[in-house]
Amino acid sequence: MSAPSGSSAVRxxxxxxxxxxxxQVAVMRKLxxxxxFKSLPVKEYDVLFTLSRCPSGQLxxxxxxxxxxxxxxxxxxxVDRLEKRGLVERTTAPDDGRGVLLALTEAGRExxxxxxxxxxxxxATLVAPALTADEQRELLRLTEKLRASVAGH
Amino acid sequence: MSAPSGSSAVRxxxxxxxxxxxxQVAVMRKLxxxxxFKSLPVKEYDVLFTLSRCPSGQLxxxxxxxxxxxxxxxxxxxVDRLEKRGLVERTTAPDDGRGVLLALTEAGRExxxxxxxxxxxxxATLVAPALTADEQRELLRLTEKLRASVAGH
DNA sequence: CAGCGATACATGCAAATGCATCTAGTTTGA
DNA sequence: TCAAACTAGATGCATTTGCATGTATCGCTG
Known part of the structure; x- marks a missing residue:
């Protein structure tokens, strides 16, 4: 209500x-x-991973x-690089001629x-010793809540 | 104890x-x-910020x-770029001739x-609507605990 | 249904990044 | 005490990144 309370919420x-x-920086640096990640940069792996989690197999x-x-x-x-290495395949989206669908190849999946x-x-080596299972679940819940809120503008 | 329990801890x-x-990606993207950050990339700001938080003013x-x-x-x-813009100053570390101390200039501080x-x-616009104050405090605690654990190998 | 703005992705180019390596200063141990 | 190993930071160079823009397709509106 008072001025300091507003400011401390911001803080x-x-x-x-x-x-x-x-x-995030500390964990990512170690990872x-x-x-x-000698054979593939993290960012490129992340795209393969995202595709692997996708039910339809295409994004x-x-x-x-x-x-x-x-x-x-x-x-x-x-994606050019991944495609050149034969790890993914581009396809024109069937319902939208502008769009490109990306899918893993077998090599990419492996x-x-x-x-x-x-x-x-x-x-697990980094996170498990740092937080209890309950703490991890709570961290998961809070970050997911934050992500969802931010994503929805 | 059982095989799945070990595997579920990893999961x-x-x-x-x-x-x-x-x-982190979602929030950073918005920020x-x-x-x-039109006048200065985030990574460069982050160095200025880190210096501004430092008690001695030098790192x-x-x-x-x-x-x-x-x-x-x-x-x-x-740091070359920041120095060229007159935002920071390099100094040779007094106790270690190999080291470089970095400090904000007045322009950098401003x-x-x-x-x-x-x-x-x-x-605040992103985080405050997403999480209650208690949730933010808990998220702060958990991430700090994780960071400390990871930093200490 | 024609045309205009919006959207999806690609590309030219300048800037930023990382790897390997270099230089210089520091620590160690025989 | 001094040479070898180590550490801090800088630099050459190839790769990656982002901005601005280009091209093609879509969707809306008159």
Missing amino acids: LAAETWESLFRS QSGPA RLNEINDKVLLSQSSLSRL LQKAIGREHVRDI | LAAETWESLFRS QSGPA RLNEINDKVLLSQSSLSRL LQKAIGREHVRDI
Whole structure:
């Protein structure tokens, strides 16, 4: 209600974001320096991973772009690289001639799985000793709530 | 104890990290597209911010490098840019001739404050509607605990 | 249904990034 | 004490990124 209370709400939000961001940096730094990403950069793996989670097996480029922190043009060229390596395939979207559907090739699926196995172990090695299972569930809930709220403008 | 329980602990850790990461992407995407970062890229602001928080007003490049997701060489050149713009100053560390201390100039301090004010408001606009104050405090606690654990190997 | 703005993705180009390596200063241990 | 190993940071160079823009398709409106 009072002026300081408004200001402290802003401060709390800022400190929360700062902490979330720094923890992400710390974890990502460890993960990407591991041997799992010698054969494929993390950002490229992330696209393979996103495709592997998708029920239909296909995603539009703009849908992928929402999930990764890359400009549209950078994603377009990242996909060029993946395609050149035979890990994904572009198809024109059937219902929209402008759109491009991306799908994993068999090689892409296998590479994703191989890296994924190692990656998941690396994650567990970092996260499991840091937080209890209950804390992890709460962190999962809070970050998902934040993401959903931000995504919905 | 059973096989699935070990595997589900790994899965929980992976899902927690995934959610943390995606929420970071979603928030960062909004923040960096705002008008606050028209005059200075986010990564460069982050270095100014880090310096502004530091009690002594000076930090070694390798200390800064721990906080940001950049290679050593990229940070070195990012600091070149900041220095060329007159926002920071390099000094040889008095106790270690190899080291470089970085400090804000007056112009750097002012630009950080100006961008910071707007940035903090943007953060609050995204975070405050998403999570209650208690939830933010809990998210802050959990991410800080994770960061501390990961930083300490 | 014609034309105009909007959307999806690609591309030219300048800037930023990372890897490998270099230089210089520091620490270690025989 | 001094050479070898190590650490901090800078730099050459190839790759990646983003901005601005181009091309093709879509959808709306008169």
